[in-house]
Amino acid sequence: MTHRLTRDQARRIIVRAQLLDANRPGDVVEVAEQLGYIKIDPTATIAPCEHTVLWSRIGWSYEGGQLQKAVEDDRLLFEFDGAFRPLSVLPLMLPAMRRWPERDASKQWLEANEDFAREVVARLDGEGPLLASQIPDTARVSRTPDGWSGSNQVPTMLDFLLRQGRVAIAGREGRHRRWDLAERVYPSDLPDYDDEEAAQLLEERMLQAAGIVRPHSWWNGVGKSTGEAATVEGSSWRFRVDPEALAALDERDEGGRVAFLNPYDSLLFDRARLKELFGFEYVLEQFKPQAQRRYGFFAHPILIGDRFVGMLDAATDREREVLRIAAVHEFLPLEPEEHDMVRAEIAELAEWLGVGVADADPR
Template structure:
């Protein structure tokens, strides 16, 4: 049982996420280590996959690098994430098993019934992709017998919804993008021609890789979509001073190396801050996405970027990229703790670096909001 101070825990998490002084130099190696870049359509500053890469790689990173890696298929798009191509084998056995596994939850039953009712359309899609793929969804005729109903944006978007479900089943995959449109093809033509890893072994390896990327995590915690927060039996047990319960820690991060931190602006979807419970327990940092709140109810801004300084999260940056005007509009820098001159200078430098990377100018002076008393 490893006994860690709260500072130890923070530094393990920061170093594991490649946010210490030594920057990685390769985009593909970066994604291999992090295991994923999340895809999200919101790009008030920049797409989150690009922001996460920039936070680690620095000004040397260009979004074209990600496009190129996806084009070469060293990286692939899988379920709203970008992952190393070789990791797809860790999911394929589960995909195939899920096709025949009896549904349990009500939503699973509804999905299964809808897919079965539209099996002719599903087979039409597979045949068309085999003959003409890759194709955007709008190029695929809608022959669904039963429409998809939803209170959200997918209502009556039958082909898009069916493609998404077929991708979970491992039948189709995103082969690339044409602007914002996903290009679909048969999964077997997109993914590496390697045998799937058996389900239990794949789950064990995914947990190990996730812990290596997080450094420290709970064995079990709240279930979330896209990527779990917990890591099962991976790593070794640890306790953190002042925090209840047992953690799992990757022993590779317990090598005794001195920690040297830096200042970084993080995506709202960055994995360092994604698990809000861990964020509060280890960093004592309160954060939430406010883009869905009315403007008058926002504390930090529509798309506030958490600010990392060394091993502490010290504030949030309220910023928006106004590309038409050619400026990065900074609404405010919100302090979670009083900034020293050193921290202020470092944060100002990162804001200037972000604007330069985006090809924008910072929009003049910006206010600093002190911590709440």
């Protein structure tokens, strides 16, 4: 059976799946469990990505210390591949981690540096947790710097050992990661899944976070057999939809709200889906020359309900303790009530940041 959805229904499914509807989640772990991951990025025009992602869902009651507590004290989240993830997905990732690496170049580098790997593990065993800077580089073979990593091979080795499940990130000191043995960071009583079962469960989690997607095993991790088939009015795409999200369409809609989305927010990841279902052609202008920017270096898309209505170009000025509003770009003229909603959300954002507002009138 193929479900036939309206565009409004499809967008409502996505917004609810991303916890951006009127019913806000209660805490950090609830957000991570639903979204599957919380992206980490240091670009802090307003605030770092991991914090704005959580604030846009939880709202004024979110404090940065709650994330650190969930990761380092409660161990309900873990850091992997540039994101904080719920512990419940770790067992689903372990089979692939045990197979890693599959690329010949990575295998060859690890084989050439077996002694280096043993030394890193031994140092963590005896002295951990440690920063990468506290571990000597004894690599026999170096990888060519790729623009993201330098000549020091320790971060690369730690990343490789992380992907194999041998080491883990125990916490952070500022933006610097503290490393330890995986057995001292991850629980010892995790469920054990075979490759096929783990892959299927992981696909289901990815569809749960997305709500509805055009299946693509690499791009969104969802295959053609996961979820249920669906079409959306006006689109030629063939979708897969989360059955629970589909059933929830019968529930009362509490209405929408305003959300400012960090440019690395997971809702924005699938640009093709944004254009197809929301009519929003999103371009991150961070890496464009200034003369080619239309909305700003790190402008945050503005969502009202299930519509993208504009872009917020703002920056936190910590020295003067204000949130500076360079512009609120409206795609179409906002209604007076919508102006008031955006203005109120800017005020709440500034209050959460602990600063005032400069030039905050979105008109």
